[in-house]
Amino acid sequence: QVQLVQSGAEVKKPEASVKVSCKASGYTFTDYYIHWVRQAPGQGLEWMGRINPNSGDTNYAQKFQGWVTMTRDTSISTAYMELSRLRSNDTAVYYCARVTGDYRDYWGQGTLVTVSS
């Protein structure tokens, strides 16, 4: 069955970077975009961007341009999201998701990133 398994919770200091991984299984990794979505405590869902695992091409939300980097390693079916220059309001749960606009919709379990001095 399709699974997206994310790396564990992180605690980072302001101005640091964080890199979250998302390991896919149960399907051909290069066949579907991986999207990254974040959710601040008590807030809604915010799309950050996506990566095409086949080509490595990325599309980032305008807000995150120059600040987020999405990469992948096809040899281990894993996508990565790195966010730099962290601030306290980047404290959130970060999700990877395979969203296709139809029923083939899968999400990782989420990774809590806490930014605190």
Add this chain to the structure above:
Amino acid sequence: EIVLTQSPGTLSLSPGERATLSCRASQSVSSSYLAWYQQKPGQAPRLLIYGASSRATGIPDRFSGSGSGTDFTLTISRLEPEDFAVYFCQLYGYSPPITFGQGTRLEIK
């Protein structure tokens, strides 16, 4: 950029009642790419409805979706205790590729 506006922000109902949640797009969109998600505390969002009206795998038939153009609705015919959660609408395939509404919190009255 298309904006999705959900209403109400919070809906207070009792088990057994009918819930009607609204999602309005800032411009006309294809219903093929309008979805609804349910999210419970500490969990990832779960797909309920895709294509505006198709239920995802395993979703009970008390959940139904409808609408077209700019106005979409999620209806829960008879609320069960496990239905009290936050609901998001989502638009796929535009620019940006994914847009979410701000959510409706469905709480027990």
